[in-house]
Amino acid sequence: MASPSPRLPGTVVFAAALLAGCAEPPSPGMRAWTSDDGAVSLVYLAPPWTEVSAGPDRLTLRIDAEVFGVAFSDAPPTHLFSLAPAGVDTSVLDLVETIGRGGGTGSESAAGSSGAAPPWVTGGTTGGADPAPDASAALGDPFQVALLDASTLLSAHGGKVDEAVTRAGDDLPVATFQVVLAAPEAFVRGFYYPSARGVVRVVFVSIFDLRSPDVDAMVRTIDVEGRAIP
Amino acid sequence: MIAAAAALWALSVPEPPPLPPDPGTVPAARPSPPVPAVRPSPPPVPRTPPASVPASRTVAPAAGPTPPAAASHARSVDAPASPVPASGAPERAAPDRAVGAPVAAAASVARGIRPATEADLARDRAVLQPPSARGASARTQPPPARPVARRTALAPLPVLRARGRRPPPARSAVFVVGYRVFTIHDRLRRSQSWHFASVEAGLLRRYVRLGLLTEVGAEGGEAARGDRNDFMVVQKVGLGAQVPHFVTPFVEVQGGVGLVRTELFERNDLGWVATVGVEGGAQWAVARFFRIHLAAGWIRPYLKDAAGVRRADSFTFRVGLGF
Numbered sequence: 001m002a003s004p005s006p007r008l009p010g011t012v013v014f015a016a017a018l019l020a021g022c023a024e025p026p027s028p029g030m031r032a033w034t035s036d037d038g039a040v041s042l043v044y045l046a047p048p049w050t051e052v053s054a055g056p057d058r059l060t061l062r063i064d065a066e067v068f069g070v071a072f073s074d075a076p077p078t079h080l081f082s083l084a085p086a087g088v089d090t091s092v093l094d095l096v097e098t099i100g101r102g103g104g105t106g107s108e109s110a111a112g113s114s115g116a117a118p119p120w121v122t123g124g125t126t127g128g129a130d131p132a133p134d135a136s137a138a139l140g141d142p143f144q145v146a147l148l149d150a151s152t153l154l155s156a157h158g159g160k161v162d163e164a165v166t167r168a169g170d171d172l173p174v175a176t177f178q179v180v181l182a183a184p185e186a187f188v189r190g191f192y193y194p195s196a197r198g199v200v201r202v203v204f205v206s207i208f209d210l211r212s213p214d215v216d217a218m219v220r221t222i223d224v225e226g227r228a229i230p
Numbered sequence: 231m232i233a234a235a236a237a238l239w240a241l242s243v244p245e246p247p248p249l250p251p252d253p254g255t256v257p258a259a260r261p262s263p264p265v266p267a268v269r270p271s272p273p274p275v276p277r278t279p280p281a282s283v284p285a286s287r288t289v290a291p292a293a294g295p296t297p298p299a300a301a302s303h304a305r306s307v308d309a310p311a312s313p314v315p316a317s318g319a320p321e322r323a324a325p326d327r328a329v330g331a332p333v334a335a336a337a338s339v340a341r342g343i344r345p346a347t348e349a350d351l352a353r354d355r356a357v358l359q360p361p362s363a364r365g366a367s368a369r370t371q372p373p374p375a376r377p378v379a380r381r382t383a384l385a386p387l388p389v390l391r392a393r394g395r396r397p398p399p400a401r402s403a404v405f406v407v408g409y410r411v412f413t414i415h416d417r418l419r420r421s422q423s424w425h426f427a428s429v430e431a432g433l434l435r436r437y438v439r440l441g442l443l444t445e446v447g448a449e450g451g452e453a454a455r456g457d458r459n460d461f462m463v464v465q466k467v468g469l470g471a472q473v474p475h476f477v478t479p480f481v482e483v484q485g486g487v488g489l490v491r492t493e494l495f496e497r498n499d500l501g502w503v504a505t506v507g508v509e510g511g512a513q514w515a516v517a518r519f520f521r522i523h524l525a526a527g528w529i530r531p532y533l534k535d536a537a538g539v540r541r542a543d544s545f546t547f548r549v550g551l552g553f
Contacts, residue, residue: 027417029537045417047536048497068500079495208496213455217418
């Protein structure tokens with residue numbers, strides 16, 4: 001039996017070094033954010049995302065208007081992202097007003113001021129009677145919070161439902177919807193995760209359609225107490 | 231002003247001297263210089279020929295040396311009175327050494343053509359004889375063969391057609407139009423397969439392989455967005471070695487730079503791309519002007535955008551048609 005070549009160890013070392021070099025490094029600009037309690041985490045790309053504010057349990061991002069690296073001065077951001085607990089101190093209306101440069105306040109363009117969700121908000125997902133969002137009970141139920149936000153947006157800015165409030169995953173109690181506002185013209189897509197301390201609201205606001213692979217890929221990186229959309 | 235200067239210049243230029251006449255011609259405008267009479271003109275010959283003299287003296291004997299008496303007689307009859315030919319050139323050979331009839335010689339002299347002499351013929355025979363016979367003595371030397379006219383322009387040769395197996399190609403294809411594919415990941419860690427249309431121009435195609443590759447590609451796979459796919463344009467240079475035959479194996483190192491357009495969250499960005507790679511494969515000469523190109527290898531694209539430089543390693547495959 002022939003003895004192994006004396007070059008074999010060097011060849012193995014070289015091959016290992018080559019394979020190690022071939023390992024794809026992480027993409028530059030990929031940022032990870034984790035809440036202080038570690039319950040919520042997220043991975044996003046910067047650029048195009050720019051951090052607006054960050055807190056112990058909340059994060060706000062934006063994408064400035066640019067084409068091939070040239071920014072448009074005095075132009076509103078094309079995308080806004082907010083991750084925060086659903087509480088009384090947070091509202092999706094602030095994000096919409098940021099996209100619309102303050103155009104379309106609640107009192108001016110309200111389609112209805114009763115606060116009740118229109119019957120088409122639910123999209124027939126609940127079946128039967130139209131549910132009326134209960135503000136007191138909404139803080140613990142992702143679907144109730146989603147219904148309340150959609151109703152508030154449509155009541156304040158008008159528009160239509162593009163994707164009714166549905167379950168994001170088969171086995172996940174995560175609610176999602178998308179509405180298209182009339183004034184200002186904007187898309188709003190929300191994801192509502194249950195957590196031990198209430199509902200975590202994740203909202204995208206953009207002048208573009210938010211049902212895109214990029215948004216889906218970013219949403220898949222959100223982890224709330226071990227729950228993530230596959 | 232310019233015209234006046236040109237006219238003055240034309241008047242100031244002296245008239246060029248007249249050119250000398252061409253050899254063998256007589257200028258018509260100038261009279262011939264007076265020629266001194268070397269010998270007195272012979273007495274006039276009576277027109278009635280004697281019985282021993284042929285009636286026509288203008289026909290010379292075909293062969294054989296002319297007797298001096300007959301030659302002098304013929305010259306005295308047909309040659310011009312002046313020993314200087316009409317062309318004005320001095321007579322350089324004795325008339326009794328001229329070959330042919332004196333009448334023909336006189337006619338040639340009259341036309342300005344010098345008759346061939348024995349010296350001229352000897353020189354021609356020396357040229358026409360083979361080198362081995364030149365050293366032989368004149369007695370043993372066979373009579374010179376008559377020069378044979380030969381055709382120097384050959385008729386077109388028939389087209390040669392190979393009836394058997396065609397020879398193996400000595401070079402690889404000049405152009406290869408191909409398709410390349412490799413898969414990397416985009417910035418969101420999604421699978422991103424790149425599909426390229428490539429055109430390769432071979433600069434060196436024998437044993438050293440040098441080519442220019444222009445590749446245009448678009449993304450596919452999970453990261454693709456239909457009509458808004460990312461695309462890339464890369465100009466590469468390939469250098470390698472090959473063994474040209476019916477199946478030409480080759481190994482090539484490739485490198486290039488280009489531009490990449492990416493879109494993330496509906497924002498367009500323009501970045502740079504640089505690629506390095508090693509490729510090996512073969513080119514099959516299906517016909518004389520048609521090849522099938524197959525190659526596989528490793529490629530590492532470096533993608534630079536606003537976020538930084540990222541790289542990826544991938545297996546690449548290329549198939550093409552060569553011409």
